Amino acid sequence: MNATEGTSADAERKARDEIRGKLLGAWRLVSYTATSTDGDVIEPLGPNPNGLILYTPQGYMSAQLGRSDRPLLSSARLEDATPEELARTTVGYLAYGGPFEIVDATTVEHHVTTSLFPNWTGHPQTRKVRFDGPLLTLAVPTPTRLWGAERTAELVWERPA
Numbered sequence: 001m002n003a004t005e006g007t008s009a010d011a012e013r014k015a016r017d018e019i020r021g022k023l024l025g026a027w028r029l030v031s032y033t034a035t036s037t038d039g040d041v042i043e044p045l046g047p048n049p050n051g052l053i054l055y056t057p058q059g060y061m062s063a064q065l066g067r068s069d070r071p072l073l074s075s076a077r078l079e080d081a082t083p084e085e086l087a088r089t090t091v092g093y094l095a096y097g098g099p100f101e102i103v104d105a106t107t108v109e110h111h112v113t114t115s116l117f118p119n120w121t122g123h124p125q126t127r128k129v130r131f132d133g134p135l136l137t138l139a140v141p142t143p144t145r146l147w148g149a150e151r152t153a154e155l156v157w158e159r160p161a
Contacts, residue, residue, distance in 0.1 A: 024057055025159065026159070027055075028052060030135070036149040042151075045066060050066050051064060055100060065094045094116055096114065096121075106130070107127070109126050112124065134158055137154055
């Protein structure tokens, strides 16, 4: 390795470390939009989504996202809910977690080990990372099939007060 390669690798490592440090902690979901390739914008979790994403110093992440208008169950106890009620509660809700890795200065990869959507388990979820003042934006890197069309998705987060 020559000096230029070493300097470049050091700069890249430093950039990844900086992004990792900025991500650590808790973030509250502000908005989730998905834009189709023809410009149609939808809010998959409604105009006032609830959500929390955590990044730990140990290298783990956990995300919970949901609609704010999900119906309540008829019982105060989860195990007393009917199968139909339980099915309704999962519509408009997503939860997943696992180790995370900073790929480069603009990309984080969530290595999903547990998920409400079982198809994600064992498959990484790659997100583009952008900071804008107090806001964090996580976005899918390329258009993908979402809600009936090819779309890009952006989730905007802020630190809880």
